[in-house]
Amino acid sequence: MQGISPNKNGFAESGWIGVRESLPFCISTSLFGVLFGVAAVASGFSVAMSLVMSGATFSATAQFAALQLWVHPLPLGSILLSVFLVSSRNILLGLSVSNYMDGNSLLARFLCLGLLSDPAVVMILREKRSINNLGYAFGYGAALWCSWMISVWLGFTFSNLFVEANLNALSFAGPLVMATMMMLFIKSGRGQVGCWAVSGLVALGMALLDFQPYIILPTAVIAGVILVLIQFEMRKVK
Template identity: 40%
Template structure:
């Protein structure tokens, strides 16, 4: 199957998710304007970051002068689940040409990752992934553009809550990988256990950081033990 055909199949598979991406973009564009972000900045951020939950986490901090370090830390913490998603597809991405690899890395989002995991084992998986991601990207950008014209759809408290939605998706990642594990099961189990423990004592973004970090550390220790 050709790369173009696989991308088209990915685009068709993500049609339903594209509606959600459009609505998410609509809410972001509206909220960004309501909180004082200029329309051109919200469009540039959306086009270059393409990370809905991370962008929502930055909105409550958007003030003058910009707290760059606080924004960077907040976005990094919310986005730590992308490490698990990227690791789970890394073997497939390595088989693709460099342009497709870079496009896949840039457009790594929750919905296209879930579709790709469902299609594991198919030829041209990276092309399929990129086709689905680009469909979501276009829908997201159209939503943001229209949302800029509809300010004040959500209040700041709701915006902050949306920014921590990554914790819920981390749980979905762990459940799916427990059923269809990529590599040893232990790192995923460690990550899940740490997430549960931290849920009683830490804020949502620190749960993400701790769970992903613990899983990665256990994987490194396992590999060292095997080599020794």
């Protein structure tokens, strides 16, 4: 089965498009990077540890989850389980772009998918252009990675400047960034709003009932998937 978009642009050209289009999200990434740098200082990290973790992991949610459990002796199992739970949405992101990366070697896919990011997936699914989507995702991810590393270093180095700032107020910045991505999806007008609304309603009900986030995520996603399957079968009947 061929991918949806034939690769008219090469890997490098598509990568450059990804770099250019990532710039708006580099701002929010930088914010999280600074926050992580400040939090890393508070958790007793060295600058080398912060940068190694950020460079190798490149995931704000996973790194903050690990940081919350960072006490010696390190609770390895708890840290890894927590990191897996907060990163499980990556599995869904990877699933959703599995039709879009054809025409690239297996090695290239293994290497480049390590930089797969939420906004890159949103842009790939929204635009459906004739570009090399793996190159695009790589360029997008590489630019975000650079801004992530620089901002972590800045946050670490200038953490004393943020002592007075109320950084807890920014804990909602993650959902805000996701809301921008969600609006990009909704405005692309591809008729999936009903499924997303069902997921949102299920998540709302479960949140009001105080379910844990790692239970809400799969349940709400399954609810949306059930609706899309029903819609698919109904279209076939028609």
